[in-house]
Amino acid sequence: MDKQLPKGYDPAQVEQKWYRIWEARGDFRADETAAAPPYSIVIPPPNVTGVLHMGHALNNTLQDILCRWKRMTGHEVLWMPGTDHAGIATQNVVEKQLAAEGRDRHELGRDKFVERVWQWREESGGQIINQLKHLGATCDWERERFTMDEGLSRAVREVFVRLHEDGLIYRANRLINWCPRCHTALSDLEVEHQDKKGHLWHLRYPVVGTDRHLVVATTRPETMLGDSAVAVHPEDERYRELIGKSVLLPLVDREIPVIADEYVDMEFGSGAVKITPAHDFNDFEIGKRHGLELVNILDESGVINENGGRYQGQDRNAARQQIVADLQDRGLLERIDDYANAVGECYRCRTIIEPYLSKQWYVAVKPLAEQAIAAVKDGRTKILPAQWEKTYFEWMNNIQDWCVSRQIWWGHRIPAWFCDDCGEITVSREDARVCGHCGSDKLQQETDVLDTWFSSALWPFSTMGWPEQTTALKKFYPTSCLVTGFDILFFWVARMMMMGLKFMGEVPFKEVYIHALVRDAQGQKMSKSKGNVIDPLTVVEEYGADAFRYTLTAFAAMGRDIKLSTERIGGYRNFVNKLWNASRFALMNLEDFDPATADLKRFELSLADQWILDRFAATARGTNQALADYKFNDAAGLLYSFTWHEFCDWYVELIKDDLYGENTAARLRAQTVLYTVLEGLLRLLHPVIPFVTEEIWQVLPGARPTASIMQADYPRDGYVAVDSAAVAKMELLMDVIRAIRNLRGELDVAPGRKIAVVLDCQTAASESVIREGEACIRSLARVGELRCGVAIEHPAQASTQVAGDVEVLIPLAGLIDVEEEQARLQKEIAKLDKDVQFFTKKLSNEKFVANAPPQVLEKDRGKLQAAEEKLKILRQGLVKIQALK
């Protein structure tokens, strides 16, 4: 039967075809009842609003490689997919839609709004799942979960109630980070600090009963409306006499005390600090220490409230300008300095956050963090690269209680009910009907929802059916590995560790592989505003998913960011193409070949056969090791150089004579090795480039035990025992061929022209190697007449090179430019001479000889000897050339 590949590889068509077949056949399905050892990964759930970006592409390519590899090594693989409801982000998307219709969520009301979000999710949410399929991701899609699913919601409630029962959840009235646009509290992590150019305003506060002013410096003059005191350092001579006195707060005409607190830095600003306990975290603490009044001057939109007197109704920014202007009018503005400081922004909408006083729900995470620290310390979970463990410990050790309530509508509503009668709170797994304290049925459910990251923290077990004790949990928890970026190490990884240990009693994953960030070619972070975003789907369309995956893999060196450019992807597209063409070549020569009847052990393998089989075995071993170590770039590099530079450049060329020749035994032998190596190579490459390998593998002749390459065994070693001496012999032949090619190049011999070559062998052993490989030399180096032997007579005029212990001579009577040849030899000799001197000196150093390990000594002695021999030969050649002059 004729099975051929088309001349050009068409990724789009092939990718679509195979992905459909794989998915329809259920090839990605995980069987929790299977006996095979488990391997499991939970996907970092992309936001349901998400669009595939480079970070996702890298993240999921690496996960897919691991999953495909593990599947092929006999594991039962579960790659659990799903999406995150992304509370604030999703609510923002739907709110924007409403705004476009000239409406807002308050008009709809909570229930209708939430309904609308669900509707949005049905229609346009989760497109990222489809996009992942374009990359070839082999998630078990039948298990796809969503953090707002019924089951996951149940897990969320269970966790909340149990934490509450354990006293680890509490409510408190504190300053929190408030986004005036999203109208919600945020956790500390959700605030991003940006250094911004601003000003330091120096304000004068009149001291009551004197004509003095006390100058205070502030970056936020509008907060003066809420000042409760001015603080100075107790030992500050300048202000000592003012402590205990009062100043008159301008514009609002309130008297506030001057207090002493060591928090104040005498060196900074004027050394006097206005204290606004309701709008600054430090001031809040100072306020607590001194029993100061909390004056809240803002409403939830960041507009000045009734406490702001005549500024009521002004936006905080407008109020700032107005207040500065008014102070200036009254001569109370001392000066304005330029000043840069870190301003907190909402990580979802970039609005400047306000420290804001409100009652929120908290999780006391310290006890959970202790467990999470211990689990990494004792190695139950390994974080790679290891340097991230330090960052992890650092954060865990300094962890603050987690504010988990959000004042938005989209999310898991907190399962707590307030009693109108007794005022107590009832926390319950089921919707509460009556107050757990007084039995009243006048209950109102808490309107707040939970932080999105609360449900993500449960992901490794909630997706497997917890709180039920499912067989999936039994089989696949703890998961084998988590692949993620460092940007969510705290948001997500740390919290999963805490929750997993608390509720499963076991770590959620045994290993965490933290990969790099994908940047643009200049090393800039990709962002829409910079316009330097490369869209993964466009790349897939243009270069094919395999080329793209290979690029990401090849650059995924541990701990280093990836600078991606399309030229690089082009390079790996060429690689895919190379494999395609080599396979076409193979198929053309395997038309009459049946792998069922061919057995490597039946043949007397040639040097080339043994060499390529040896190289294949080394590549297989190296690739497995690299993958086990998460050294994806190493795996990619090994596979690349084997495929291109060993298999294609050498082996395929070496067997052409056998394949084309009359000797049917030689032809069958070459076919068998060619088939064996190519078929194995496809399997070895499959985790990285799944599509093209499947396409080729399917058209290889003969039948194979599995329907898809993805179920075939992953090569771990060689096929037959290979004689290492044979490998060394082949390497000598290759050196000889390279030497002849090199001379041809130097001498500008036309590529088509066959030349005569004399090979002077130092030993009978190498002579026999040359005889054995004579055909190879002739064909790969385009040699016509070939004479070889020990101490064979040299041609009168020849150009010389040395390969191993073989002197390669190209006789070119009358064609050599004597001057040029002499110069070339002299250059070579000079180089060798330097080498000989280097090693001679090194080896005559007694301390070196005494201290260096024997292998090193032996190696260097060998090098010295080789260099000396080569030098001797070249010197003789030089003498002969000079004699011609």
Place this chain on the structure above:
RNA sequence: GGGCGAAUAGCUCAGCUGGGAGAGCGCCUGCCUUACAAGCAGGAUGUCGGGGGUUCGAGCCCCUCUUCGCCCACCA
């Protein structure tokens, strides 16, 4: 303010526990050799950021300086 990382060929980067520096792309020369010009053969290219130290031996270990990134942090 604390912590982390990077500096190696023109560009992008590998380089394991220290044993005379590598790849890809680009560049130069010659080739449409019946798998592949998205290709083949050959070639050039480096005070491994500066300085000091340890060692028989340092790109790798120690100290120090310089220049870039990143993360965390409540100096108004």
